[in-house]
Amino acid sequence: MRVVVAPDKFKGSLTAVQVAERVGAGLQAVAPEVDVVALPVADGGDGTVDVALAAGFHAVPATASGPTGEPVQTRWARRGDVAIVELAAVCGLVRLPGGRPDPLGASSIGLGEVIGAALAAGCRQIVVAIGGSAGTDGGAGLLTALGAVVRDATGRPVPLGGAALAGATSLDLTGLDPRLAVTDLVVACDVDNPLCGPRGAAAVYGPQKGATPADVATLDAALGHWAGLVADATGTDHRDDPGAGAAGGVAFAARAVLGAALRPGIDLVLDLLRFDEHLAGADLVVTGEGALDEQTLAGKAPAGVAAVARAAGVPVVAVTGHSALTAARLRAAGIEQAYALTDLEPDVARCIADAGPLLEELARGLARDRLRGAVVT
Structure with a gap:
């Protein structure tokens, strides 16, 4: 028998x-003859580079600007001329010094610096995972790192950060890196929020980044002003495009100025991992994530894995910390059964603290249920 283990974090x-490793260990402890293929996945947010490396991409170290300007050590993933860059690992919330938010001043410039490094290395297909951003700068920092200049009324470059965009008067794209014109840029984007307004980047995601109600108003007005400058420079207005508000407006700048395509994260990752090729000859797919709930069904990794596996005729089960979905909802998503840590240990705190050993135990039970012909008695 052959089992593909394709979980998210x-x-x-x-x-x-680690989830894939623990599940694989549990399965083979009970059914050692089973061929277990570990293929960890991500939904296009943080962790995307890690799963690419596990799938055979190689790591490229880089130094870039963190969200508030301090240099950070990071890495991106490469296979041939394909690069995978992760915003969270450069200028995301996890990179804020001391964890202190800076909603008005945080910038996406570091992301542009890493993309620039990938361009310089000869990569001509660049995939950008944009989840977990720390700022709301409309992607102005991203563009600045790639050669654009945002100027104020005196002709000077405006400071970095979303709030400073209120003082911008022009966007000069003449210095934009020419290699972008021959590069396929794709952004993993799972939301449909516009750039501005009550469903925009500042209103919906600003509070998660430390923005007060006054900050939200400041940022939203600045983003609206910025969108007008971008429209003047490019001849098109993308502020209302679905997904433009993702990652504080980074998706807006990538789409409006760099011509990037926006694609659902899990679909993009599965394509990069050549998931459909791994399904050939598989008898079972094991997917999962920390919690299975309604958000899972709205494009998260387990739902994406299940959809592709079901189309290939391969049954799917899931492992999770806790499932809030009924059996009928799971089956509708293509998941035959969910195995939850809380079935073994009702104490959620212990499930979190001892997730690894509990997950192996869960996988042993899964093997006894699903791999009967290969189980050693």
Whole structure:
């Protein structure tokens, strides 16, 4: 028998790579003859580079600007001329010094610096995972790193950060890196928020980044002003495009100025991992994430994995910390059964603290249920 283990991370407990390792160990402890293919996945947010490395991409170290300007050590993933860059690992919330938010001043410039490094290395397909951003700068920092200049009324470059965009008067794209014109840029984007307004980047995601109601108003007005400058410079207005508000407006700048395509994160990751090729000859797929709930069904990794596996005729089960979905809802998503840590240990705190050993135990039970012909008695 052949089992493909394709989980996302258990946030706060285990990375996707660790989840796959623990599940594989549990399965083979009970059914050692089973061929287990570990293929950890991500939904296009943090952890995307890690799963790419586990799938055979190689790591490229880089130094870039963090969200508030301090240099950070990071890495991106490469296979041939394909690069995967992760915003969270450069200028995301996890990169804020001391964890102190800076909603008005945080910038996406570091992301542009890493993309620039990938361009310089000869990569001509660049995939950008944009989840977990710390700022709301409309992607102005991203563009600045790639050669654009945002100027104020005196002709000077405006400071970095979303709030400073209120003082911008022009966007000069003449210095934009010419290699972008021959590069396929794709952004993993799972939301449909516009750039501005009550469903925009500042209103919906600003508070998660430390923005007060007054900050939200400041940022939203600045983003509206910025969108007008971008429209003047490019001849098109993308502020209302679905997904433009993702990552504090980074998706807006990538789409409006760099011509990037926006694609659902899990679909993009599965394509990069050549998931459909791994399904050939598989008898079972095991997917999962820390919690299975309604958000899971709205494009998260387990739902994406299940959809592709079901189309290939391969049954799917899931492992999770806790499931809030009924059996009928799971089956509708293509998941035959969910195995939850809380079935073994009702104490959620213990499930989080001991997720690894509990997950192996869960996988042993899964093997006894689903791999009967290969189980050693």
